[in-house]
Amino acid sequence: MTGLQGSFGLWLIVAAPAVGAVLGGLAACLRRGERGVPLATLGATALAGLAALGNRPSRAAGYLGDTGVTWLTIGDGFRIGMGVHLDHLAWVMVGVVVAVSFLVQLYSVGYMKGEVGYGRYFAYLSLFTASMLGLVLADNLFQLYACWELVGICSYLLIGFWWRKPSAAAASKKAFVVTRFGDVGFLLGILLLATAAGSFDLEQVRSAFWAVGSGAARGSVFMSNEVFVWLVPVLLLCGAVGKSAQFPLHIWLPDAMEGPTPVSALIHAATMVAAGVYMVARLMWMFTASSVGLPLSGAHAVPLDVVLLIGAATALIGATIAVVQMDIKKVLAYSTISQLGFMMMALGAGSGSGQSTAMFHLVTHAFFKALLFLAAGSVIHALHHSADPNDLRRMGGLLRRLPVTAITCGAGVLALAGLPPFSGFWSKDAVIGLLLHRSGAQVLGVAAETPALRLGADPWAAGIGAAIALTVSVLTAFYAFRMWLLAFGGKARSREAEGAHESPIAMTAPLIALAVPSVLVGWWLHHGHLLHGYLTGSGAGPDLEMHAGVAGLATALGLVGAAGAWALYRGGVGASDPIERLPKPAYALLVNLWFVDRVWTWVGGRAVMVLAAVVAWFDRHVVDGGVRGGAQVVAGIGAVMRRSSSGQTQTYAAAVIGGTVALIVLLALYETAVGPALGQATARLTGLVGMR
Amino acid sequence: MIGLPHYLLVGSALFGIGAFGALTRRNAIAVLLSVELMLNAANLNFLAFWRFLTPTAMEPHVGVLVGLAVAAAEAAIGLAIVLSIYREFGTVNLDKIAELKG
Numbered sequence: 001m002t003g004l005q006g007s008f009g010l011w012l013i014v015a016a017p018a019v020g021a022v023l024g025g026l027a028a029c030l031r032r033g034e035r036g037v038p039l040a041t042l043g044a045t046a047l048a049g050l051a052a053l054g055n056r057p058s059r060a061a062g063y064l065g066d067t068g069v070t071w072l073t074i075g076d077g078f079r080i081g082m083g084v085h086l087d088h089l090a091w092v093m094v095g096v097v098v099a100v101s102f103l104v105q106l107y108s109v110g111y112m113k114g115e116v117g118y119g120r121y122f123a124y125l126s127l128f129t130a131s132m133l134g135l136v137l138a139d140n141l142f143q144l145y146a147c148w149e150l151v152g153i154c155s156y157l158l159i160g161f162w163w164r165k166p167s168a169a170a171a172s173k174k175a176f177v178v179t180r181f182g183d184v185g186f187l188l189g190i191l192l193l194a195t196a197a198g199s200f201d202l203e204q205v206r207s208a209f210w211a212v213g214s215g216a217a218r219g220s221v222f223m224s225n226e227v228f229v230w231l232v233p234v235l236l237l238c239g240a241v242g243k244s245a246q247f248p249l250h251i252w253l254p255d256a257m258e259g260p261t262p263v264s265a266l267i268h269a270a271t272m273v274a275a276g277v278y279m280v281a282r283l284m285w286m287f288t289a290s291s292v293g294l295p296l297s298g299a300h301a302v303p304l305d306v307v308l309l310i311g312a313a314t315a316l317i318g319a320t321i322a323v324v325q326m327d328i329k330k331v332l333a334y335s336t337i338s339q340l341g342f343m344m345m346a347l348g349a350g351s352g353s354g355q356s357t358a359m360f361h362l363v364t365h366a367f368f369k370a371l372l373f374l375a376a377g378s379v380i381h382a383l384h385h386s387a388d389p390n391d392l393r394r395m396g397g398l399l400r401r402l403p404v405t406a407i408t409c410g411a412g413v414l415a416l417a418g419l420p421p422f423s424g425f426w427s428k429d430a431v432i433g434l435l436l437h438r439s440g441a442q443v444l445g446v447a448a449e450t451p452a453l454r455l456g457a458d459p460w461a462a463g464i465g466a467a468i469a470l471t472v473s474v475l476t477a478f479y480a481f482r483m484w485l486l487a488f489g490g491k492a493r494s495r496e497a498e499g500a501h502e503s504p505i506a507m508t509a510p511l512i513a514l515a516v517p518s519v520l521v522g523w524w525l526h527h528g529h530l531l532h533g534y535l536t537g538s539g540a541g542p543d544l545e546m547h548a549g550v551a552g553l554a555t556a557l558g559l560v561g562a563a564g565a566w567a568l569y570r571g572g573v574g575a576s577d578p579i580e581r582l583p584k585p586a587y588a589l590l591v592n593l594w595f596v597d598r599v600w601t602w603v604g605g606r607a608v609m610v611l612a613a614v615v616a617w618f619d620r621h622v623v624d625g626g627v628r629g630g631a632q633v634v635a636g637i638g639a640v641m642r643r644s645s646s647g648q649t650q651t652y653a654a655a656v657i658g659g660t661v662a663l664i665v666l667l668a669l670y671e672t673a674v675g676p677a678l679g680q681a682t683a684r685l686t687g688l689v690g691m692r
Numbered sequence: 693m694i695g696l697p698h699y700l701l702v703g704s705a706l707f708g709i710g711a712f713g714a715l716t717r718r719n720a721i722a723v724l725l726s727v728e729l730m731l732n733a734a735n736l737n738f739l740a741f742w743r744f745l746t747p748t749a750m751e752p753h754v755g756v757l758v759g760l761a762v763a764a765a766e767a768a769i770g771l772a773i774v775l776s777i778y779r780e781f782g783t784v785n786l787d788k789i790a791e792l793k794g
Binding site for chain 1: 711714715716723786787789790791792793
């Protein structure tokens with residue numbers, strides 16, 4: 001592996017999957033050797049993984065980087081480059097992306113067998129992997145944004161992979177447009193930063209931002225520095241809200257389930273949707289700038305409060321909606337939204353512990369949620385003759401028929417529910433403990449915080465986040481066990497479920513491969529605060545201590561949720577879902593997805609109609625009026641002027657003579673009357689000035 | 693005693709008669725004749741100014757010679773144009789010839 005160290009290896013991490021994508025795309029276009037495409041893309045992903053392993057930044061060392069190539073130079077030295085910046089945070093993310101991508105591609109070999117567009121599918125997956133790695137390794141904001149949009153495009157292409165299906169085409173458009181709402185803010189933030197720094201380079205942007213924060217430089221001509229330091233992070237957060245499916249832009253993620261299930265596992269559970277979380281973690285210095293002891297008087301934690309509260313709202317909304325879903329993938333989609341909310345909440349706790357805890361949950365979630373999606377895909381694959389293979393009501397009794405899927409899925413469910421010793425337990429407990437610590441509430445054995453510097457959100461926001469996180473723990477366990485029981489427990493509820501078979505080895509092998517980290521990675525990364533130490537280079541403070549009280553309460557809440565699911569669903573489900581016995585308004589709220597989609601439709605429709613009316617008026621009256629008015633003015637002038645063109649030589653001659661005479665008369669008048677008068681006036685004026 | 697003003701008066705009268713004729717006559721040949729009158733008015737002025745103001749200068753003679761040459765050329769070309777107009781339109785009445793009317 002020594003050959004992979006250094007710049008070549010760093011570039012290979014991104015380049016290998018890109019080459020795989022090109023090869024796959026060529027094969028798909030030429031319709032030649034499509035069966036070999038997975039071989040190329042899997043090899044490319046493995047190569048990227050080897051390159052990442054060979055270039056691991058050690059705990060003591062700084063980042064590995066290559067400033068790379070200059071892409072564009074604008075004006076006098078404004079350089080836009082493409083580079084690689086592999087620091088500890090990026091390395092962890094690269095590991096997750098490469099591992100999940102490899103396993104998902106392997107799984108897809110079985111899952112997508114015989115599909116039209118087999119080669120195209122793998123080319124897209126490889127392109128996504130390359131873009132995602134480019135995003136993770138970006139050393140400047142421009143590259144970050146470009147890759148950010150590239151993964152968005154891959155998401156669009158893969159959600160709409162079965163584009164002949166109208167719902168898939170619509171879902172892909174929805175995902176693209178909704179995330180674009182957030183990207184507008186993201187782009188604005190990037191441009192404000194680049195204007196302030198005169199560069200896209202992250203290091204330069206960072207120092208420029210701190211200069212603005214300390215009042216040494218002006219951030220933007222449009223706003224004061226005080227506004228700049230909190231507005232820019234909030235604008236960047238908009239991008240994360242769109243990409244990471246945070247409330248209120250989470251509505252695209254459930255629809256994205258129209259794509260093939262392995263895609264949901266890779267893009268819409270493990271990696272792309274975590275890009276927002278990663279971006280905030282990467283740029284955490286910006287989010288803390290307005291709350292750490294900068295000379296800005298009256299500094300407050302606006303950006304991190306927003307991060308934390310958005311995460312809390314998302315976690316709650318996602319978990320509550322997941323409880324009533326009957327589509328196995330929709331349950332997982334809302335669960336993903338909810339868990340991404342958890343990561344955002346952790347980020348709200350600020351730099352250091354907040355970053356490492358968010359990344360901890362990101363890593364464990366990536367493994368167990370990818371596992372859950374792939375298990376769901378295995379179930380769907382087994383039931384693909386059914387009218388609606390995603391419907392939990394048509395499943396049941398699959399434990400005996402799909403034992404490997406059922407057991408690995410069970411491991412994922414236990415991890416998601418946060419029961420010890422599965423991975424989700426460790427990371428979720430870390431989030432809750434950290435939030436409780438930051439809230440300053442001295443409960444469950446959590447020590448009061450007496451920090452010299454405030455690094456995170458305000459205590460009241462952390463308190464709200466902790467309360468919601470504990471509530472969501474019950475809900476998470478409930479819907480996770482509900483899903484498992486409905487799919488695998490009880491008796492088969494449809495003919496297809498009775499005749500289901502276990503999936504091929506290409507699909508079960510990745511399930512097993514993902515089940516292992518889903519069980520172990522939490523303890524491994526928590527043990528001795530391995531991840532925190534690696535990411536921050538320092539030991540864990542009291543805010544990361546695991547308290548028996550917190551862990552016990554979270555586990556108890558998880559067991560309550562699991563017990564509730566057992567009580568309601570152990571015998572399967574009939575025509576009506578027992579959850580419908582909830583009070584009517586509550587059930588209506590959940591079934592209607594908290595009306596967020598409808599509000600968006602209404603607002604979007606209204607806004608578009610009003611805007612369209614204004615534009616139509618403008619077009620009809622101003623643009624058309626201008627065009628028609630211009631034509632009329634020209635025609636009018638022409639109508640007057642044509643009368644002078646009589647075509648008769650003598651008229652023209654008369655005009656020439658008349659003009660000459662008029663000129664002579666005017667000249668004579670000027671010489672005799674106007675000229676002398678002007679001369680006198682000038683003389684008088686100069687005389688006046690002279691007298692002064 | 694006949695002085696400069698008398699010559700100038702005659703020149704102006706000649707020019708005015710020529711201009712009036714050029715603008716009012718309908719016959720193209722009459723218009724050409726009127727233009728000749730205007731040119732000769734100019735020649736007369738040249739000579740009058742030479743005689744009374746700059747008797748030693750030779751330039752006015754040159755001017756007059758140029759004027760005569762122009763008049764001869766104008767008559768030749770003008771008559772040729774009139775001839776081809778007559779062949780084209782069958783008339784030399786300028787009121788009838790208004791092909792360029794907008």
